Amino acid sequence: MTEYQAPLQDMQFVIEEIAGLDEISRLPGYEDATPDLVVAVLEQAGVLASEVISPLNHVGDQQGTHIENNAVVSPPGYAEAYRQFVDSGWQGLGKSTAIDGQGLPYLVHSAVAEMWYSANMAFALCPLLTSGAIEAIEMHAPEDLKQRYLPRMVSGEWSGTMNLTEPQAGTDLAAIKTRAERDGDRYRIRGQKIFITWGEHEMSDNIVHMVLARLPDAPEGVKGISLFLVPKYLVNEDGSRGQRNDLKVVSLETKLGIHSSPTCVMSYGDGDGAIGYLVGEENNGLACMFTMMNNARLEVGMQGVAISERAYQHALAFARERVQGVARGQTGRSTIIHHPDVRRMLMQMRAITQAGRALAYYASAQTDLAHHAESAEVRENHQRRVDLIIPIVKGWCTEMAQEVASLGVQVHGGMGFIEETGAAQYMRDARILTIYEGTTGIQALDLMGRKMLRDQGRAMTELIAEMKTLDAPAGNDDLAVFMAGFELGLEALEDAAGWYLRQAAEDPDLGSAVGVDFLLLAGNVTCAWLMGRAALAAARHIAAGSDDSAYPHKISTARFFAEHILPRAEAQRRMVKSGSVSVMAIDADDF
Numbered sequence: 292m293t294e295y296q297a298p299l300q301d302m303q304f305v306i307e308e309i310a311g312l313d314e315i316s317r318l319p320g321y322e323d324a325t326p327d328l329v330v331a332v333l334e335q336a337g338v339l340a341s342e343v344i345s346p347l348n349h350v351g352d353q354q355g356t357h358i359e360n361n362a363v364v365s366p367p368g369y370a371e372a373y374r375q376f377v378d379s380g381w382q383g384l385g386k387s388t389a390i391d392g393q394g395l396p397y398l399v400h401s402a403v404a405e406m407w408y409s410a411n412m413a414f415a416l417c418p419l420l421t422s423g424a425i426e427a428i429e430m431h432a433p434e435d436l437k438q439r440y441l442p443r444m445v446s447g448e449w450s451g452t453m454n455l456t457e458p459q460a461g462t463d464l465a466a467i468k469t470r471a472e473r474d475g476d477r478y479r480i481r482g483q484k485i486f487i488t489w490g491e492h493e494m495s496d497n498i499v500h501m502v503l504a505r506l507p508d509a510p511e512g513v514k515g516i517s518l519f520l521v522p523k524y525l526v527n528e529d530g531s532r533g534q535r536n537d538l539k540v541v542s543l544e545t546k547l548g549i550h551s552s553p554t555c556v557m558s559y560g561d562g563d564g565a566i567g568y569l570v571g572e573e574n575n576g577l578a579c580m581f582t583m584m585n586n587a588r589l590e591v592g593m594q595g596v597a598i599s600e601r602a603y604q605h606a607l608a609f610a611r612e613r614v615q616g617v618a619r620g621q622t623g624r625s626t627i628i629h630h631p632d633v634r635r636m637l638m639q640m641r642a643i644t645q646a647g648r649a650l651a652y653y654a655s656a657q658t659d660l661a662h663h664a665e666s667a668e669v670r671e672n673h674q675r676r677v678d679l680i681i682p683i684v685k686g687w688c689t690e691m692a693q694e695v696a697s698l699g700v701q702v703h704g705g706m707g708f709i710e711e712t713g714a715a716q717y718m719r720d721a722r723i724l725t726i727y728e729g730t731t732g733i734q735a736l737d738l739m740g741r742k743m744l745r746d747q748g749r750a751m752t753e754l755i756a757e758m759k760t761l762d763a764p765a766g767n768d769d770l771a772v773f774m775a776g777f778e779l780g781l782e783a784l785e786d787a788a789g790w791y792l793r794q795a796a797e798d799p800d801l802g803s804a805v806g807v808d809f810l811l812l813a814g815n816v817t818c819a820w821l822m823g824r825a826a827l828a829a830a831r832h833i834a835a836g837s838d839d840s841a842y843p844h845k846i847s848t849a850r851f852f853a854e855h856i857l858p859r860a861e862a863q864r865r866m867v868k869s870g871s872v873s874v875m876a877i878d879a880d881d882f
């Protein structure tokens with residue numbers, strides 16, 4: 292089993308050349324985020340990821356979790372690894388210093404998180420959910436709850452969860468039934484939640500559940516949902532851990548992948564009612580959840596990049612060792628990496644992964660600018676870009692991860708289908724990414740509706756205008772080929788976007804019917820743009836005298852993207868412009 296090695300050089304390159312660390316470290320509060328510090332942070336995280344967390348990935352997959360005496364038992368080594376993660380302060384890396392975090396840019400957090408997800412995605416979901424719960428509390432909870440819960444959550448001693456889903460309420464949260472009744476200045480929560488990631492475990496000393504529930508007099512639908520903090524153990528006045536709250540794990544789901552992440556059915560209030568505390572205002576819970584949705588979706592997009600990287604590394608190691616056939620130009624039987632078709636698969640995996648990394652880091656840097664730029668107008672401009680691009684990051688990176696993980700199996704031949712090599716695990720683990728935190732269909736609805744129609748295409752027009760400024764110097768064949776492909780892709784995106792904005796009013800099914808095709812088209816072109824910027828930066832380094840082979844390789848990878856991935860944009864344009872007619876032609880009852 293090959294262990295994960297953090298691709299530090301590419302991460303650093305993308306952070307500096309594409310995401311623009313320079314600009315980020317000029318933002319107020321981020322002055323310490325110098326390139327040297329960022330490299331040191333990435334190196335340290337890389338060691339923990341490859342030496343401690345990655346070796347647990349396969350055993351976690353094979354052994355999974357189970358319930359013993361009402362508690363979830365994690366695979367061997369997990370509790371110790373989590374302890375190391377907490378002791379070295381990783382949970383608070385990107386959190387603000389006001390809540391005892393380390394105050395590093397979100398961009399740096401994202402790069403570090405990529406390593407945790409690559410090393411062991413199921414394990415890393417635990418800190419991810421804690422991070423989401425911290426955000427909800429920091430932004431919306433009253434001061435006393437912040438003081439009582441945040442320090443131990445930011446340190447990682449206490450973990451967090453998100454409790455939205457119920458059997459009848461998945462995508463459609465309006466159907467939530469979990470009840471909350473006022474009891475003095477707190478609430479009693481009763482109901483069942485399903486699919487709760489890391490809902491119960493013993494790695495942390497307490498678990499802080501963020502639970503969506505409905506008050507007895509709440510209006511129907513999404514305007515009647517409130518958000519509550521419901522701890523596994525109540526917390527005493529002095530901050531110490533108190534008695535056990537009235538909640539428990541009922542069972543764990545048996546599932547396709549991420550076996551070592553317990554997916555819990557949770558029961559609240561079988562006795563007197565679980566004690567919960569209101570976060571935000573009554574009936575405004577969904578809005579509180581939405582404020583942290585952007586980051587959560589970006590994180591899942593990053594998981595797509597991370598699992599793609601891991602699958603690529605695994606396939607590459609296999610292709611370098613497996614001897615089969617005689618490749619042209621080789622003497623004797625050769626390793627399969629010499630066969631052009633295997634090279635095509637590896638290039639596809641590499642190009643998609645690097646493009647996804649560029650997209651996700653770019654979105655992370657835009658998030659930093661949207662929150663920390665000095666002028667309100669600049670913050671607003673970056674927020675518009677973030678809002679537009681988040682469904683694309685989530686949708687594109689996770690859909691493409693399916694392709695990359697599947698190619699990883701293919702490179703292995705028959706051994707890819709055999710669990711022993713580990714290639715199949717990445718494919719199984721990746722499969723959840725297009726589902727949780729909003730399916731790809733829901734990302735597409737968000738893109739086509741809230742992000743395109745609502746502002747009549749303003750944010751998309753701005754993005755397209757900026758992409759049009761990409762210009763390569765003459766005299767480099769690879770860059771010339773790249774630019775020719777990129778211009779065609781960009782033209783397809785502009786045409787499809789304009790057509791959609793004109794047609795949408797006449798066809799109410801259009802956004803949902805062709806939204807995923809449009810999202811993938813936008814993702815392909817935006818990724819090509821960022822790969823083009825990467826290639827131009829690499830060309831500048833070469834022109835300045837660098838002989839680092841990473842630079843010509845970046846240019847070749849960008850050219851490959853333009854020649855072998857981006858042509859999909861043309862097909863996607865045609866699919867979008869075919870509209871909803873044939874999608875909706877057969878009646879639901881006639882299927």
Ligand SMILES: Cc1cc2nc3c(=O)[nH]c(=O)nc-3n(C[C@H](O)[C@H](O)[C@H](O)COP(=O)(O)OP(=O)(O)OC[C@H]3O[C@@H](n4cnc5c(N)ncnc54)[C@H](O)[C@@H]3O)c2cc1C
Pocket residue numbers: 453454455456460461462463485486487488489546554723726727728729730731732733736803
């Ligand atoms: C392993 C795992 C971990 C999870 N972790 C958590 C967690 O920690 N906390 C939590 O609260 N939830 C969690 N979830 C739940 C997850 O977020 C939901 O599964 C997801 O939101 C989809 O809901 P659903 O499963 O009910 O599917 P459904 O909503 O039933 O969707 C089924 C299909 O219909 C489509 N669809 C539904 N509505 C629409 C629409 N309006 N327009 C177009 N298409 C639509 C969907 O895109 C999908 O293809 C987890 C799920 C899994 C499997």
